[in-house]
Amino acid sequence: MIASILEVWAVEHHVEMLFIEPGKPTQNAFIESFNSRVRDELLNPNRFRTIFDVKDASEIWRQSYNAEHPHGSLGNRTPEEFLALYENTQSPQKSLAA
Numbered sequence: 001m002i003a004s005i006l007e008v009w010a011v012e013h014h015v016e017m018l019f020i021e022p023g024k025p026t027q028n029a030f031i032e033s034f035n036s037r038v039r040d041e042l043l044n045p046n047r048f049r050t051i052f053d054v055k056d057a058s059e060i061w062r063q064s065y066n067a068e069h070p071h072g073s074l075g076n077r078t079p080e081e082f083l084a085l086y087e088n089t090q091s092p093q094k095s096l097a098a
Contacts, residue, residue: 041065
């Protein structure tokens with residue numbers, strides 16, 4: 001039921017849907033890894049009574065994930081540290097020959 005609603009939304013917004021092959025999670029390893037981290041760090045260790053509890057805990061986890069958790073793919077920096085480095089780096093000047 002949700003898939004049909006998502007398909008209608010995608011068509012209305014000119015979004016091309018891309019799907020991995022069934023049984024091939026390695027085709028989308030990034031999101032599989034992220035889903036595993038969310039499950040291990042947020043969902044499994046907590047019991048939520050309401051959707052509002054989930055929302056609050058998710059926001060706290062998101063902030064911690066981005067501000068306190070170093071990521072190997074970012075040179076062991078947090079996403080916030082990596083973003084600050086990127087924002088403070090000047091773009092190379094365009095070549096006059098270009």
